[in-house]
Amino acid sequence: MQTLQFSDYIKNYPFEEIKLQLQNINQDCKHTKNKIENILNKSLQYEHIPWNEFLYLISTPALEYLEPIAQIAYKITRKRFGKAILIYAPLYLSNECKSICTYCGFSYNNPIKRRTLSIEEAYEEAMILHNQGIRHILLLTGEDYRNTPVSYIGEVAEKLKNHFSSIGIEVYPLKEEEYKYLRTKGVDSLTIYQETYDPIRYKEVHLQGVKKRMEFRLNCPDRGGLAGLRKIGIGALMGLSDPQTEVAMVGLHAQYLLKKYWKTHITISLPRLKPAENFQNVPVISDKIYVLFLCALRIFLPDVGLILSTRESPYFRDHVIPICITQISAGSKTEPGGYSGKEATEQFHIEDHRSIPEIVEMLKSKELDPVFTDWVYVMK
Numbered sequence: 001m002q003t004l005q006f007s008d009y010i011k012n013y014p015f016e017e018i019k020l021q022l023q024n025i026n027q028d029c030k031h032t033k034n035k036i037e038n039i040l041n042k043s044l045q046y047e048h049i050p051w052n053e054f055l056y057l058i059s060t061p062a063l064e065y066l067e068p069i070a071q072i073a074y075k076i077t078r079k080r081f082g083k084a085i086l087i088y089a090p091l092y093l094s095n096e097c098k099s100i101c102t103y104c105g106f107s108y109n110n111p112i113k114r115r116t117l118s119i120e121e122a123y124e125e126a127m128i129l130h131n132q133g134i135r136h137i138l139l140l141t142g143e144d145y146r147n148t149p150v151s152y153i154g155e156v157a158e159k160l161k162n163h164f165s166s167i168g169i170e171v172y173p174l175k176e177e178e179y180k181y182l183r184t185k186g187v188d189s190l191t192i193y194q195e196t197y198d199p200i201r202y203k204e205v206h207l208q209g210v211k212k213r214m215e216f217r218l219n220c221p222d223r224g225g226l227a228g229l230r231k232i233g234i235g236a237l238m239g240l241s242d243p244q245t246e247v248a249m250v251g252l253h254a255q256y257l258l259k260k261y262w263k264t265h266i267t268i269s270l271p272r273l274k275p276a277e278n279f280q281n282v283p284v285i286s287d288k289i290y291v292l293f294l295c296a297l298r299i300f301l302p303d304v305g306l307i308l309s310t311r312e313s314p315y316f317r318d319h320v321i322p323i324c325i326t327q328i329s330a331g332s333k334t335e336p337g338g339y340s341g342k343e344a345t346e347q348f349h350i351e352d353h354r355s356i357p358e359i360v361e362m363l364k365s366k367e368l369d370p371v372f373t374d375w376v377y378v379m380k
Contacts, residue, residue: 239273
């Protein structure tokens with residue numbers, strides 16, 4: 001008997017129907033405001049709110065309540081996570097890709113400088129990060145199964161596993177047995193963004209390659225959970241489709257994963273689209289609505305990790321991290337070989353160029369605790 005997967009579960013929540021439901025919530029301001037006030041009173045007592053109430057917290061009328069929503073999110077974050085902020089860094093192994101995605105600098109049809117690091121080059125890049133204190137590292141590739149096969153990713157992980165307490169991957173979707181194989185090489189976490197949960201928009205922006213298979217990608221976190229990975233990160237790119245509906249679906253997906261894979265730590269990121277090679281017309285998601293989304297997620301899902309990357313500006317990160325964020329990237333380069341100055345095209349432009357020591361000092365100035373190691377795997 002086949003196990004229920006998220007692609008089965010989500011059939012009960014069609015994107016267009018949820019979008020319409022949110023539009024109705026946005027328009028019925030008086031009822032929505034009363035509902036939000038009741039939800040906030042409940043949240044002050046740390047009571048769990050269901051998903052259908054979460055929709056009110058990400059609605060347009062909820063912007064009027066941003067301050068109390070942020071205050072509750074702050075209290076929940078401190079209660080669940082203390083003052084700890086985990087710092088990690090991405091390591092791009094390759095920007096070679098066979099998929100055509102209209103918003104990505106690595107897209108196959110972009111005439112860019114391509115590079116795939118050798119095992120030794122990847123090790124040298126990783127050691128640069130290691131020398132700066134990084135112990136949680138995220139390995140990334142484009143979607144090129146031939147030039148960056150699973151065996152290659154496994155070799156890199158095995159080379160690094162004695163130097164890093166956690167090795168994560170953000171690569172093309174794999175099968176369950178492939179995630180199990182990578183676990184034996186030292187990989188313990190998976191990041192896989194759906195990009196958009198809107199099936200119509202998904203087809204419009206993914207034109208070629210395995211990434212066209214929306215259902216295969218939707219079920220990727222399930223396969224990671226079945227493989228026993230310690231941490232799974234999900235998210236959607238803010239700007240590809242209706243932002244409110246995307247956040248509603250991310251929340252639904254995370255809730256599903258928390259219930260089904262209760263031994264796995266779930267994290268969420270909501271990266272805002274940034275300019276990239278051949279992609280400059282970037283939709284604007286305001287800072288205010290973006291903060292509302294993050295705070296609402298914290299109230300709805302108190303135990304998930306919320307991640308804020310270097311896509312965001314220093315000013316924005318400095319002010320939002322203390323409210324509800326638990327994990328951040330630092331000193332990031334989004335091109336293979338970037339840490340050692342090798343020439344290649346980056347995936348997207350970053351905003352926060354501060355060094356890792358500068359980020360550490362910023363966190364301390366906010367009376368937060370920078371954490372480089374929150375987990376160590378002990379061989380049995």
